[in-house]
Amino acid sequence: MQISSHIGSQLVDLCSALLLLTCFAIVAQRRLSACVDLFALQSAFLVLTAALVAFLTGNHHIYIAAGLTGLIKVIIIPRVLKKVIERLNVKRELVMNVNVPAGLLICGALVMLAFFITQPILPLGFLLTRDSLAIAFAIVLIGFFTMIARQKAVSQMVGFLVMENGLFLGATAATYGMPLIVELGVFFDVLIAVLIAGIYTNRLQDAFDSADTSHLTVLKE
């Protein structure tokens, strides 16, 4: 069924806005398990956006990418993270590098920065997904910022995964999905990265009996 392109682009913008919202929620969240759930929600929205773009533009290989994202980022990774959280029985992000209100303010500034920087290249993009490239870049920056702001290993991984989501959104928005080999490679790498991070947090837990990365300052200058 054909929906007029105008409504389509509005729908895509709605989904991207929702993604941005979940980003802000993650930054504002103290409890780790809530963070992981929010990340799962964000991945779900991502899948929705990808499916929408695939549907509107008729590029069927985006469906495969959306399916893979759904499988990995909505189901497998949250479960892995939840298991890691239980094993470490660490519930809340007690000490933060940047407290929540300041963090939100900075995220706002990052969004403005993202729009300012991608401003000249937007007219090049496809009509349908023009604005979501800027949002994607904003999500990448926010993900990066969460990694800096939070101290727990798990929340750093969540920040890293939010960055990956931003990149995937960028890829779908800017180029309707990367070539298949690259797409597969990216997924494979993200999965391996998370698995390795999980193993690391376990070993760090045994070695330092706390998953708080701020203790890791033995190696200096």
Add this chain to the structure above:
Amino acid sequence: MPEGIRTLVFLMALIGFGTKAGIVPLHVWLPYAHPSAPSHISALMSGVMIKTAIYALVRVYFDFLGGQFPWWWGFIVLVIGAVSALLGVMYALMEHDLKSLLAYHSVENIGIILLGIGAGMIFQTYGLTEFAALGLLAGLYHTINHAMFKALLFLGAGSLLYATHTRNMEEYGGLLRRMPWTGAFFLIGAVSISALPPTNGFVSEWLVFQSLFLSFHLPAVLLKFMLPLAAAMLALTSVLALTCFAKAFGVSFLALPRSSHARQAEEVPITMRIAMGLLAVVCVLLGLAPMVVVPMLDRVVAPFAGLSIEGKMLALDGWALAPVNVEFSSLSTPVLALLLVALSMLGLGLVAAFGGLVKQRYYKTWGCGINLTPRMEYTATGFVQPIKRIFGAIYQPTVKLETELLEESLYFAKRRHFEFHIEPVFQKYFYDPVVACFIGMAERLRVIQRGSLHLYLAYIFVTLIVLLLFAV
């Protein structure tokens, strides 16, 4: 090349090759490096290695920069030469380690060479090419002479080290009787480095004196006055060098041996003596036969100065050496040598004529009634103590004397410990601050690697933002 770059090339070459040559502010490595090498190596280092820097300096200034340069270049080289010569010999006086004494003398002789080259450069600036060639030739002649007598002295020091296993002059004494050959060759080296008449050091220093005295041909009044002042400093340097080597030779070779090592010292094997002998002969020949050396050097200097001055240098068919015009002054070392020999024969003749060669009697030296022990002799430190007082401003000596008195009396000491140091001025006020500043910078920089992962992530984040904002 634009003017600014030429000056930069001049200054950088001066600093770079100056460090290699060991001019004063940059000489600190020399007294550490030369003595620690085995003696024949330090002979090579002092004799040849620092001359490569002189070669490079002349090549850069007279060849690459084409020989036209402002007057103040030559003036700087002259001033550095004078200062190096004076400070070199002053620090040498204070040494009681024979090989670092010789190392400091290398600094002094490099100063003398630079005096010659500096005078040459000044004359070149004002177009007096004849005198420029003379200055350069004097500098190069002294380079050869210094190579010869410094190598001889280092080999001599090496033989002493070989025989007595120590470099400290205070532990030598009376070695001339036990090591006559080494003593004789060391004496020839000492005489030639103190630039005494018949030897080669005198000829080249005389030539440097003449090139400095020819300054009244220069138009600029300042230079007309400064060059003779440099000549006065050169005179002071050479007489201090004379004192230094009187001390070095006297304290090491004469009077009674002051340590068991010195008592059991044996003459070095024949091969070492041959080496020293050869060098001694060359030193004497270089002194007596400037008419052979000057033409060779003239061929070196001619391309730089643009004309050959050999004709003007050798008067009386080679017998006399004249600084470009005979009428100004001339020197003939062969005649002087002949004169000295003849007159000492005359002395013998007078002795024979008036009193006949009465057999001399041997008896112990007068020691105010008590018989003389080696401890009563003048040591190297004692010998130069007056000079240390006179030039105290330069040395800033610090003296430490601890006396451990006997329990029962206030006056009789069980043990006295005397220690004197001269201020390592350059080390303290020039090199240590520079090193401290670099280490300080590094210490401050150390703070960026504090170990926290979040800080490192923040670095990447900020770099990305900055580049995106400013470089796009």
Add this chain to the structure above:
Amino acid sequence: MLQAIILVVAQTIVLLAVSPFLVGLIRKVKARLQLRRGASVLQPYADLAKLFRKQPVVSTTTSWIFTATPYIVFASTLAAGLLVPIFVSRTPLDFAGNIIAVVYLLALGTFFLMLAGLDAGSPFGGMGSSREAIVASLTEPAMILSIFAIALTKGSTNLSTIVHKTALLEGIAMDPSPYLMALAALLIVALAETGRVPVDNPATHLELTMIHEAMVLEYSGRYLALIEWAAGLKLAVFLSLIANVFAPWGIATTLAPTAMGIGLLAYLLKVSGLAVLIGILESMFAKLRLFRVTELLGVAFILALLGLLFFYILRS
């Protein structure tokens, strides 16, 4: 060539003869000023003759340097003397060296004297050598600069040319101030180098005051004779330098025998006049403390430098 040799021999004989006489004259003047009759002027000749015949005692600790030094000192001082024009302005040996050669020949003598001082191993010798080192190192620059200040007026550092030109009054006529300063500097240097009173006391053997005597303390017999004679020669060289470079009146400018005769007479008169002057100076001043001598020699150096400066300022 033959004539040159005769002249050299003649000059040697004159120098050898004159030097003991000068020493005797100075002692006579000092004695007279102390209202003593004093020994006769010819006493030094007698001393020398006696010393030559006496048996020398050489200390066991010395090496061959101790016995060779007298001959070297004697030869070098005499050689320096031969380079200085005495009674004829064009000395035959003028090509052999200029003022620097004279100074460095004297330095050769000092060098070996210092070694001999150390050789005996007694503290006196060492002390003498070390003090001689200071005096020598401070006088040499002053001496070279003072003579150079005069050489500038004649445009040559060759002693014969200087004397010849001043004798014929050819050189640049100018006012006397550089001359006076150079003369004063050279006089002080002469007093210091020959070991006269303000710097060193030749008469006594008290270790506090003697410099030259300390070095030769160990000598005796013929060696002491040669050393004494060399000291006299050094005094003669300095006096003839002062006399001929600053006041070459009467010196023979041609090789005619009569001119030379007058030259010789003039030379004897001038030199003995100077000797009397030194005698008077010695009686007027007391010996300076050792570390005050450096200031005196510093004054000499400054005077020479001023002489040079005035020469440039006045001339340009």
Add this chain to the structure above:
Amino acid sequence: MIEVVVLLIAPLLAGGLSLVIHRSALLHAINLTSMSLLVTAEIMITRTVLRDGPFTALRQLVYLDALSVFILFIIGAVGLACSFYMRSYMDEQVARGVIAPGRLNMFFFLFHMFLLAMVIATIANSIGVQWVAIEATTLTTTFLIAFWRRRESLEAGWKYLILCSVGISLALFGVVLTYYSSLHVLGDVSEALNVTQLLPVADRLNPHVLKLAFIFILVGYGTKVGLVPMHSWLPDAYTEAPAPVAAMLAGVLEIVAVYAILRMRMIVDHALSPAFTGGLLTLLGFASFVTAAFFILIQHNYKRLFAYSSIEHMGIAMIGFGIGGPLGTFGGLLHLLNHAFAKSMAFFAAGNIHRRFHTVEIGQVHGLAIAQPWTAMALMIAGLALSALPPFASFVSEMQVVSALSAEGVPGQRLTNSSGMVTLALSGQFSSLGLTGLFLLCAIVAFSGLLYRITGMVWGIPPEGIVRGESWTLGHLPIIVLAAALVGFGFFLPQFLRQLLEQATKILLLR
């Protein structure tokens, strides 16, 4: 095209086998055979590339030109050296119980996967695949770094993983933007990211997007290279990694990351003048060179010393590429080669020292010349080569970079951004002289820091209780070969290498 297949299959097969086999002798044998297969394949590829220019294979997936073959040559050479060195190193580690025998085959498996990833990254035609391969190198090496299971190596591994993954994901955004710009010119075709497609059409790509893309790629891969603002993981990782791994990381992985940046730069230079990319590279190059030089002054751990010296030499190479021109680029490439050899030799020596002295403190190591003569020689040669002293090839390359710097000055005339907010003028004759002065000053600082430490370690008397004398084992062979190569290249570059470098320079200068 069998060589290309061999190039890929050899490490894959070796990795698979080493998962199964547990006996160390066999593991070493597999490792050596796979490495020598790799090297022979490379030699044949080099001959074909030199004979008839760049070629693609495996249905446009693989693209090989002089530049990538040069990088392969370094990978092969250093890899072979490491395999020989590992022979004695690993057995001794197992013997001393530092590594449990069971984990040895895991080490080899990771090592082979690491090699495979680097080879793919070099020969990949599509920059997307290249990104995936470089990310794979990070994942495989993170466990190699933390192989000793000590607290510090865990920390180093974790930091390495996080920092590099974040950095490289930024690079992914750069790849996305390149694909975004190439899409509009080449149309929605799966080969849009291939270098062979991108280069001919590069001048028609949108310059602004490419500027953004290059910045992302530079920051991303710059983290892998260890350029200064992004270098912080490097000293910890190289200190904690076992010696052969550190040698591979410092010698080869950095160079592959540099290769990725250069590839991207070729594309961007078509669209806009080289001044933009040159200015950025020189800026980061100087930042790395200056900071690392001062860090070397205050190091007390010899492995950390060599880590900072890697940052310094990468900075020099970047300056060389940033200035561009035949001299700068040739110098930069040669410097990469020299650095790879000298640094791997340095880490081999560090490994031997660690085995004998069991400490990483420079203060506690002295009298090396007596205790381990061969290692002392290696350390001294490495030190001299790293401070670019005359007889060694690194002097030639550093001299080329310096003369390029002083002759041509810095190309980045004006680094103004579109709205002209900030101008960063680096041009003009005096700025290049000033920069040369800065360059030489930092070279002296690094030289004094490095040599002071190394001479401190080599001379003197070894502390008691240290076994003296060193028997000649197979592990010393690579040290001697590398030393000979370093000195040899200083005097004359072998013919094939000279041609390789010249063609690579031509490619980089887009002529």
